[in-house]
Amino acid sequence: MSQKDFRDTFLNNIIDFLWRQWSAIGVLGEARAKESWVIDPEALLVLTLDIGRYEPRLFDEVMDWLVTNGYWIDIQRLRGILRESTDETCRLMGAVSEFLSSQGLERKWNNLAKLCYKNIPKEREPLFKLRYIEKHIEGIAGIPVDERFLKYKLFRTLLTPSKKSREVIPTAESNIRFMLRALFGVGSRAECVLYLLTHDAGHPSEVAKAIGLSVRGTQDALIDLSKSGLVLTRIKGKRKIEYWLSQERWWEFLSKGSYGEIKRPVWLDWIALFEALSKVWAVLLEIGKTKSEYIKSSKLRDAMEIVGNEFAQSGIDIPPIPGRGVRPENYEKAFREFIIRVFGVEE
Incomplete structure (x- = not known):
């Protein structure tokens, strides 16, 4: 197999995988099978920014999804993921945030756009890449350029959302994260409960690492949740407090079904x-x-x-x-x- 074919195999399968993930939460497309794991929209978005440059239709459909469903996105988690990402990924997120701010979503995305406006190269480049070809044709005279992306030195034609994306269905098994955000709000409480629903128990530091939020914020959220009496604490080891909950009661409440019959989604980092x-x-x-x-x-x-x-x-x-x-x-x-x-x- 040639190097090109080998890379194509990887890229095509990852793109296919991304399409399935996004289709499961409302992007226009067909999800061929239900996913068995909890979908993470923030991590999914960051990977799509990079890989989507090789699949323009996927990239633009995700932009359309964000216009319709962007209120589900946890900006704090997104910022945490971006801190560990490359300058290139951060620049892509900045351009996307600039676009979303122009769609009447300025309050949510404007600060992120400003945060990502750093280390911008002097020369502009096409947003979408031809596979493994270094030279690109920038465009055709007369076709409008999207100034929101050009601000970040990314060249593309004008992006106009079709608004055909469906709203997220939070009751689907793999969309449990969205259901919890609907119940507790977008933020650390929903993420903490999700972790405890998919693990036996957790110490604040390990929960924080897994959900991508600060230890202090995670600990405060767990303390507040424990005051309800539905999230419990116990001592493990030398005065190490860990948090847990009755998964049977919680899952039956969330799914309105018998615990033994519930298909619980799997946690993946x-x-x-x-x-x-x-x-x-x-x-x-x-x-x-x-x-x-x-x-x-x-x-x-x-x-x-x-x-x-x-x-x-x-x-x-x-x-x-x-x-x-x-x-x-x-x-x-x-x-x-x-x-x-x-x-x-x-x-």
Whole structure:
């Protein structure tokens, strides 16, 4: 398999995966199957900013979704994820925030647009990329340019939302995060309850790390929730307080069904997982210029280790990631098969 075909396999499957995730929460499209995990819109958005540059229709449909459903987005979580992201990703988020501010959503997105306006390059570049081609045609004379993106040195035609995206259906299993945000408001309380619904218990520091919010804010939210008597505390180890709740009672209340019959979605650390996938893509672009099979397989193994670990911890039944026993010259094939089985379907 050529390097180009290999990268295409990864990119096509990740794009297909992103389409399924977004379709499940209202983006115009067809979700082929119900997802078995909790969807994380903030982490999903950040990965889509990077990968969506290779799929303009996905990028624009997500912009349309944000116009309709942007009130569900937790800006505080988004800012936390962006702090660990590249300047390029932050610039993309700034342009998107600028666009959303122009759609009557200035109060929510304007500050984020200002925060992301940093380290802007002097030269403008096309927002959408031709796969693996460094030179781009900027546009055709007479076609209007979107000044909101151009402010961040990103060239694209004028974006006009179609407003065809559906509103999120919070009662779907994978959309439990949205249901909790409807109940508790967008913020740390909803995230804390979600974590406790999908884990036996949690200490404030580990909960904070998992949900992508500050330890102080998470601890304050857990203390407030415990005052209700429905979120409980217990001592673990040397005076270590952890929080927990009766999952049976909570799930029956939220789903209006019997606990034994409820299909509870699985928690995945999408922040870490999507960050790892971004690194895998960066590695794939990097090794395209590398001839050594050993270096290629070594870089891919390092990048994929995080991906495999996150899925393994979730309990989801997936094939093992290609291990050290795979010879360097065979690693690309093993890696390709893993990606197809986990994230998508072969074209």
